Amino acid sequence: MNKKVVVFGSFVVDLTGRTPRLPVPGETVMGSSFVMGPGGKGSNQAVAAHRAGADVTLVTKVGRDVFGTVATDFYKKENMDTSYIFEDEEKETGCALILVDESTAQNEIVVISGACGNITLEDVEKSRKLIESAGILLLQLEINLDALYKVIDIAYEAGVTIVLNPAPAAQLPDEVLRKINIVTPNETEAQVLTGVKIENQADAKKAAQVFLDKGVKEVVITLGSLGAFAMNQERNELVERLNVEAVDTTGAGDAFNGGFVMALAEGKDLFTALRYGNVTGALSVTKPGTAPAMPYRKDVQSMYEKNYK
Numbered sequence: 001m002n003k004k005v006v007v008f009g010s011f012v013v014d015l016t017g018r019t020p021r022l023p024v025p026g027e028t029v030m031g032s033s034f035v036m037g038p039g040g041k042g043s044n045q046a047v048a049a050h051r052a053g054a055d056v057t058l059v060t061k062v063g064r065d066v067f068g069t070v071a072t073d074f075y076k077k078e079n080m081d082t083s084y085i086f087e088d089e090e091k092e093t094g095c096a097l098i099l100v101d102e103s104t105a106q107n108e109i110v111v112i113s114g115a116c117g118n119i120t121l122e123d124v125e126k127s128r129k130l131i132e133s134a135g136i137l138l139l140q141l142e143i144n145l146d147a148l149y150k151v152i153d154i155a156y157e158a159g160v161t162i163v164l165n166p167a168p169a170a171q172l173p174d175e176v177l178r179k180i181n182i183v184t185p186n187e188t189e190a191q192v193l194t195g196v197k198i199e200n201q202a203d204a205k206k207a208a209q210v211f212l213d214k215g216v217k218e219v220v221i222t223l224g225s226l227g228a229f230a231m232n233q234e235r236n237e238l239v240e241r242l243n244v245e246a247v248d249t250t251g252a253g254d255a256f257n258g259g260f261v262m263a264l265a266e267g268k269d270l271f272t273a274l275r276y277g278n279v280t281g282a283l284s285v286t287k288p289g290t291a292p293a294m295p296y297r298k299d300v301q302s303m304y305e306k307n308y309k
């Protein structure tokens, strides 16, 4: 039977402008389009896992405002559980200001976490049973850290497998890291957490070893154009980036994490889950936007089979 996936993380509204090129500080450039839609790393990862076929519940917080309804309307349309979307009485729903360079498909993002940066310990207590019932708990770093640490403690004591995507990059105490089963940084986040600058597979191995030495059980590092790397005490492996026509790379890491935990929830091993993550990330960049660009099970499975069977 598939394990239950709980994602405890951010929802923010993405305000995305596409532009022929990104402006330098102090410069104004004329953009070509604007879209508003659901985003936030926690929510994007939950949507990716859900569309890829996992049984997912997202815990997040929104404000009592029109942006908050973007979340609930979207989850209802997606047929996702909305029972753990907390509402803040005062704080506004978070938002992200995103610029996408049309010529490179790369982006720049500023996130204002708003309500999901104001998750109270009472909200966490209300989610305790859900967290304890999870097979896999997926976390990121876009919510307030006091709440995050409490969530980790509850899951750790209950023996839940904790997957941490440490994004956006931040330092974390070793005391917290040792409770994490699988950490999934990109190369920049891995450098912040380990001090190892990653330019090739050998560097990725060095950084992964730092995590293992801190007590993390397994490590996945996404490496952009190089692909994605996984390592545990027994084995390490790099899978190459899959060739697709990229229109928007925003949320590719979130798609990777969603596809990755879906596969883990189905009982796949680390290295098979790495490939599912790779496929889910690759498919997501072929469409504009973040949550709306997450691929569905049928397409994930068919690309997986085409590349890895």
Ligand code: RIB
Pocket: 012, 013, 014, 038, 039, 040, 041, 044, 095, 096, 109, 111, 142, 250, 251, 252, 253, 254, 290, 291
């Ligand atoms: O990872 C992409 C996400 O980061 C965007 O959806 C944006 O909301 C920011 O949180």
